[in-house]
Amino acid sequence: MDDRIRAHAETLVDWSARVDPGDEVVMRVAEGAHDLAVAVAAELGARGATLLATYGSDEVTRAYLRAHDDEFATPDAERALYEEADVYLSLGGGRNTTATADVPGERQGAYARAREDAREARMATDWVSTVHPTRSLAQAAGMSYEAYQDFVYDAVLRDWESLADEMGQLKDVLDAGSEVRLVTEDTDLTLSIENRTAVNSAASVAYDSHNLPSGEVFTAPADAEGHVTFDVPITVQGRRLRDARLVFEDGQVVDFSAAEGEDALAALLDTDAGARRLGELGVGMNRGITRPTDSVLFDEKMAGTVHLAIGRAYDACLPAGESGNESAVHTDLITRMDEGSRLLVDGEVIQRDGLFRWADGFES
Amino acid sequence: MDDRIRAHAETLVDWSARVDPGDEVVMRVAEGAHDLAVAVAAELGARGATLLATYGSDEVTRAYLRAHDDEFATPDAERALYEEADVYLSLGGGRNTTATADVPGERQGAYARAREDAREARMATDWVSTVHPTRSLAQAAGMSYEAYQDFVYDAVLRDWESLADEMGQLKDVLDAGSEVRLVTEDTDLTLSIENRTAVNSAASVAYDSHNLPSGEVFTAPADAEGHVTFDVPITVQGRRLRDARLVFEDGQVVDFSAAEGEDALAALLDTDAGARRLGELGVGMNRGITRPTDSVLFDEKMAGTVHLAIGRAYDACLPAGESGNESAVHTDLITRMDEGSRLLVDGEVIQRDGLFRWADGFES
Numbered sequence: 001m002d003d004r005i006r007a008h009a010e011t012l013v014d015w016s017a018r019v020d021p022g023d024e025v026v027m028r029v030a031e032g033a034h035d036l037a038v039a040v041a042a043e044l045g046a047r048g049a050t051l052l053a054t055y056g057s058d059e060v061t062r063a064y065l066r067a068h069d070d071e072f073a074t075p076d077a078e079r080a081l082y083e084e085a086d087v088y089l090s091l092g093g094g095r096n097t098t099a100t101a102d103v104p105g106e107r108q109g110a111y112a113r114a115r116e117d118a119r120e121a122r123m124a125t126d127w128v129s130t131v132h133p134t135r136s137l138a139q140a141a142g143m144s145y146e147a148y149q150d151f152v153y154d155a156v157l158r159d160w161e162s163l164a165d166e167m168g169q170l171k172d173v174l175d176a177g178s179e180v181r182l183v184t185e186d187t188d189l190t191l192s193i194e195n196r197t198a199v200n201s202a203a204s205v206a207y208d209s210h211n212l213p214s215g216e217v218f219t220a221p222a223d224a225e226g227h228v229t230f231d232v233p234i235t236v237q238g239r240r241l242r243d244a245r246l247v248f249e250d251g252q253v254v255d256f257s258a259a260e261g262e263d264a265l266a267a268l269l270d271t272d273a274g275a276r277r278l279g280e281l282g283v284g285m286n287r288g289i290t291r292p293t294d295s296v297l298f299d300e301k302m303a304g305t306v307h308l309a310i311g312r313a314y315d316a317c318l319p320a321g322e323s324g325n326e327s328a329v330h331t332d333l334i335t336r337m338d339e340g341s342r343l344l345v346d347g348e349v350i351q352r353d354g355l356f357r358w359a360d361g362f363e364s
Numbered sequence: 365m366d367d368r369i370r371a372h373a374e375t376l377v378d379w380s381a382r383v384d385p386g387d388e389v390v391m392r393v394a395e396g397a398h399d400l401a402v403a404v405a406a407e408l409g410a411r412g413a414t415l416l417a418t419y420g421s422d423e424v425t426r427a428y429l430r431a432h433d434d435e436f437a438t439p440d441a442e443r444a445l446y447e448e449a450d451v452y453l454s455l456g457g458g459r460n461t462t463a464t465a466d467v468p469g470e471r472q473g474a475y476a477r478a479r480e481d482a483r484e485a486r487m488a489t490d491w492v493s494t495v496h497p498t499r500s501l502a503q504a505a506g507m508s509y510e511a512y513q514d515f516v517y518d519a520v521l522r523d524w525e526s527l528a529d530e531m532g533q534l535k536d537v538l539d540a541g542s543e544v545r546l547v548t549e550d551t552d553l554t555l556s557i558e559n560r561t562a563v564n565s566a567a568s569v570a571y572d573s574h575n576l577p578s579g580e581v582f583t584a585p586a587d588a589e590g591h592v593t594f595d596v597p598i599t600v601q602g603r604r605l606r607d608a609r610l611v612f613e614d615g616q617v618v619d620f621s622a623a624e625g626e627d628a629l630a631a632l633l634d635t636d637a638g639a640r641r642l643g644e645l646g647v648g649m650n651r652g653i654t655r656p657t658d659s660v661l662f663d664e665k666m667a668g669t670v671h672l673a674i675g676r677a678y679d680a681c682l683p684a685g686e687s688g689n690e691s692a693v694h695t696d697l698i699t700r701m702d703e704g705s706r707l708l709v710d711g712e713v714i715q716r717d718g719l720f721r722w723a724d725g726f727e728s
Contacts, residue, residue, distance in 0.1 A: 024441045029419045034395070041424045045431030050439040053419035055393045060405045060417055067409030075414040077388045077448035084441035 001035065004153040008130070009039035012089060013047065015160050016128040016204050016212045021048035023086040026125075028056040032134035033091035040089060052081070056090070058099035065103045065111060072114035082121035093132035097140045101238075126205040130156070130212040131297065141293035154288035155213040155298055163215055164202035167285055169358055170217045170350070174198035177345035180221065180281060182306060184341040186229035189248065191221035191281060196317050201282075208316055215286025215301040220317035220324045221278050221308075224248035228308065232292050232299060232334035239264035244333055252276050253310075268310065274327025280309035280317075282332070283343070283351075292334070300332045304354040306343065307334040365399065368517040372494070373403035376453060377411065379524050380492045380568050380576045385412035387450040390489075392420040396498035397455035404453060416445070420454070422463035429467045429475060436478035446485035457496035461504045465602075490569040494520070494576040495661065505657035518652035519577040519662055527579055528566035531649055533722055534581045534714070538562035541709035544585065544645060546670060548705040550593035553612065553672075555585035555645060557709075560681050565646075572680055579650025579665040584681035584688045585642050585672075588612035592672065596656045596663060596698035603628035608697055616640050617674075632674065638691025644673035644681075646696070647707070647715075656698070664696045668718040670707065671698040 013019045025044055029037040037053060044051050082088065100108070112119075131137065131152065138148035174180070178194045196219045200207050203214035225248055233242040241261035246253050253276040258265050269275050286301040293299065300307045309332045313324030336354075337343060343351035355362045377383045389408055393401040401417060408415050446452065464472070476483075495501065495516065502512035538544070542558045560583045564571050567578035589612055597606040605625035610617050617640040622629050633639050650665040657663065664671045673696045677688030700718075701707060707715040719726045 022437050024437075024439060026441060029421075029424075031398070034421065034423070037419070037421065038423050038427045041428040042431040045428040048432065048435070048437065050437050050441065051424075051428050052439065052442045052445070053421065053424055055401070055417035055419040057393075057398065057401065057417065059398070059402050060393075060415075063402045064405040064409040064415050067406040068412065071412070073386050073388075073412065073414050075388060075416065077390060077414065077445050078416045080444040080448040081416070081441050084444040 001039065002149075004149075004157065005035055005039045007157050008036060008153065009043045011156060011160070012040060012128060012130055012212055013043040016130070017087050017089060017126055018205055019044065019047050019049050019087055023047075023049040024084060025049045025087045025089060026052050026054060026081060026085045028054045028088070028090045030056045030091055030093045030132070031058065031095045032136060033093040033132040036091050036093070036132035040091065049087070056092075058094050058096065062100045062103055065100070065107050068107070068111075070107055070110050072111050074114050075118055078115065078118040079121050082118060082125060085125050088122050088125045088127040090127070090129040091132055092129065093134040093137060095134060095136050097136055128205065128210050128212055129297075137295070141295065143293065148293075151291070151293065154290075155286060155301070156288075158213070158215065158286065158288055160203055163285065164200060164204075164207060166358070167200045167202060167215070167217050170283060170285070170356065171198040171200045173345050173350055174217065174219050179346055181342075181344040182228065183344070184229070184335060184337065186231070186245070187227065187335060189224060189226040189228045191278070192223040193219050193221055193281070195319050196220050199314070199316050211297060213286055213288065213298065213301055215289070215303075216282045216284050218280050218282035218314070218317070220313035221281040223251045224278050225250070228335060230333040230335045232302075232305060232336060233294070234296065234299065234332070234334065235294055236261065236264045236268055236331060241265055251278070268329060268331055271311070271329045272327050274325050275311050275329050277310075277325045277327075278308050279311045279313035279325045279327065279330055280307070280332070282307045282309070284334075296332050299334055302334070304337050305334050306337055307332045309333070365403065366513075368513075368521065369399055369403045371521050372400060372517065373407045375520060375524070376404060376492060376494055376576055377407040380494070381451050381453060381490055382569055383408065383411050383413050383451055387411075387413040388448060389413045389451045389453060390416050390418060390445060390449045392418045392452070392454045394420045394455055394457045394496070395422065395459045396500060397457040397496040400455050400457070400496035404455065413451070420456075422458050422460065426464045426467055429464070429471050432471070432475075434471055434474050436475050438478050439482055442479065442482040443485050446482055446489060449489050452486050452489045452491040454491070454493040455496055456493065457498040457501060459498060459500050461500055492569065492574050492576055493661075501659070505659065507657070515655075515657065518654075519650060519665070520652075522577070522579065522650065522652055524567055527649065528564060528568075528571060530722070531564045531566060531579070531581050534647060534649070534720065535562040535564045537709050537714055538581065538583050543710055545706075545708040546592065546699075547708070548593070548699060548701065550595070550609070551591065551699060553588060553590040553592045555642070556587040557583050557585055557645070559683050560584050563678070563680050575661060577650055577652070577662065577665060579653070579667075580646045580648050582644050582646035582678070582681070584677035585645040587615045588642050589614070592699065594697040594699045596666075596669060596700060597658070598660065598663065598696070598698065599658055600625065600628045600632055600695060605629055615642070632693060632695055635675070635693045636691050638689050639675050639693050641674075641689045641691075642672050643675045643677035643689045643691065643694055644671070644696070646671045646673070648698075660696050663698055666698070668701050669698050670701055671696045673697070
């Protein structure tokens, strides 16, 4: 077995999920994630945790959903499983990223709604999502298998402790600040972050961070004014979206365009009222991620990028009792902060040309 | 997909497990059983059952157990899952029948004991075990993959309703009878079945039968007298056992021999006091199984064979409140009932030369 698979498993169990002896662990294994599952099982065994593995097969789900009608019963068994679990580890990595492409969206939605109680019980555990590099994911990224493996392990096998420290510096700035301004060649956007709390997403439940890899600091902005262009292409509802440009007034999108996928962007913005407002401002700080791979799990963490999500805000960023922007969607749009870019908090330059003010080479 | 996989899934869900709309189903998927899992998921979806798939990977289990010490916590999550489930479907079919060969037996035993509550909750569901034909199982059977697939589907895709009717006739004879005598060239054994109830094991929970394929009628005998030779080879604790011969007096083994594996037989008989007595008399009646494949699930159901199990008796065969033979083991030993053989109940010939008295060609 590739030593990096073992290191991935150890990072997941120790740094990310903080598994303790006696913890009850449910591990979801995607069709292509067998090797990582074997490595994680060894880590769990060594720590004296319990283990129940579930099979997260897209092909099984597709067959089930296509044969089912649109009325789903609420599964008590699945809910009961998660209610008794302390930790939930999702090992993604399928064999075909489009395995459920021929399942109607309404049916997928009805199925998700019927399992809402189970989902809530699962989210109440110390849950962590990660992915095992598969050929299917390499293909989706437009990469060879070997290069994609290198890519994933560069992203996952970081010195998380030191990255968490670095990200803590940005969190402190954002927590203390009231206003963020983003400037690039095609962007000049001002956002309020008054009374909002930033999350230091350091790929560990100890930081309220549930993805491995992670490596971003994010908060919930309000009152967007100005324009922003997203030069990292993404796929939205199966459609390519390139160079999306949004214009904001009073926090709301008043104009938009895209070099490709403008229809998909229009449909997204029309989902509901909250889909025209921002739910997240995130700053990618994972230097292991050096290129986009059309996977938001990785792309939004890329060092030297900032992302803004249209739609729902995360509760963790909001004052207790306050609900932020609400929407059925949360779609991350990403822009590069390279040569000529600035990120300012309350007028002070925090990042210039992609370099933070605490980095070597930063020009104040 | 091979049409036989769909037919297998339909037989499992309809005939065997009797899945109803709204039933909560847990489906265990072995490493090599993916295709059957997809077919079963479609059947469950069509019936409006819920579905949670678990991953029954021997390699995951091996990694977990080898890393663990000998003290296992009792898993509440797994127990809770089965307690809420109505149906449990185990889809066997691994990729290596010896995948856990390097896990110490004591550790496997300790793990099983810690999960006893979960096992009981699982056995309280309408559970059914079946296997998907894999290359690994073909290899264990000494067969090509294609021939093994034919073999499995011949065994599974029976006219179960008509076989259940035929087996019902034997059950009636055994329920009414007091004494069974088995005679072959190397066997003359007399057993008491007074007050015992035979099980018509017709591969359906409606018949208290939990294996697909099944196709046997079995009961719990007592007071064995005489000798018996088992000419179908089996593997006991990893050792080949060929032409085992047992001599019984007062229900107990007083002498034994084997052409191969006599040591393993001796160890088996020495397990505990109950290991020298019989727990089961079974009559194989599945005509789709025409050859042994070193898998007890199939071999003991083979038409034209009788098996006797050393060790533990099944409660279903015993009068209420009575406990039959008790032992930590239950090992089936199989003998052919071909040319020259007789099976008698209370002195009446029920089977001669492998033919039952209700079959064409039976000579009374």
